[in-house]
Amino acid sequence: MAKKAEIGQGAEPARGGRRADAQRNLDALLRAGVEVFAESGVDAPMREIAARAGVGVGTLYRHFPQRSDLIKAIIQREVDACASHAAALAARHDPEQALAAWMQKLVDLAATKRGLGPALHSGDAAYQALPDYVLGQLTPALESLLQAAAAAGAIRDDVDPREFLLATLRxxxxxxxxxxxxxxxxxxxxxxxxxxxARGN
Structure with a gap:
């Protein structure tokens, strides 16, 4: 599984020991980044993101010295949230419903990338670790859902989790x-x- 350190120190939203106000600023910047990049594209002024988050530009650059650090942090946070959501869905729904609902979460994840395409597909070395990170976090989550649904007889049992994840993301x-x-x-x-x-059909 990819480690967060591979994404870059500036992109890691570490929580251990962080003051509550600093964490609120970080969360606000990540939310603002998603919104502003979706509205104005990946080249939107960083000061616009800071203003949307309600913080100074200096605060933004302390958390994210480079634009790529912010972009990577946005993707990382959304991927982590999507992966952890698999267990929550499995606890609330039957296996087939949990799987179907989580697959739609992958659509939500893709929507997060709105406006980020030019950066993510630019060939910039800053983003080279992202694909492995995404697959490393999401494949185990999908595998657990597939196994549960197959054990319940709701789906076929010969699905490769990584291949199925790639197909879904496409x-x-x-x-x-x-x-x-x-x-x-x-x-x-x-x-x-x-x-x-499926065995149940």
Missing amino acids: LAAPASEGNTAEARRMVALLCDGLRSG
């Missing part, structure tokens, strides 16, 4: 361009295909 990609409804339909269709060959 279908979810239109959400990063604002086509969320299309992405949700495509991901739902892919999920429906898992029932073919």
Whole structure:
């Protein structure tokens, strides 16, 4: 599994020992970054993000010395949240429902990248560790959901988690361009295909 240190020190939203006000500033900056990049693109002025977060530009640069640090932190936080959501869904729903709901969370994750495409696909070395990080965090979460659904006889039991994750992320990609409804339909269709060959059918 990819370690957070691989993403870069400036991108790690460490919580241990952080004062409550500093953590609030960090959370506000990450939320503002998502919003501003989605609205204005990845080249939006950093001062606009600071203003949206209600902090000074100096505070932004203390947390994220480079624009790439902020972008990586946004992706990391959203990936971590998506991965941890798998267990919460499994605790509240039956295995098939939990899997279907989590796959739609992947659409939400793709939507987070709206406006970030030019940076993430620029070839900048700062982002080289991100794909491995994403797969390293999300594959185990998906594997646990697939195994539970297969054990319940709701889906087929020969699905490779990593391959299925990659396929789902590709279908979810239109959400990063604002086509969320299309992405949700495509991901739902892919999920429906898992029932073919299930023991319970």
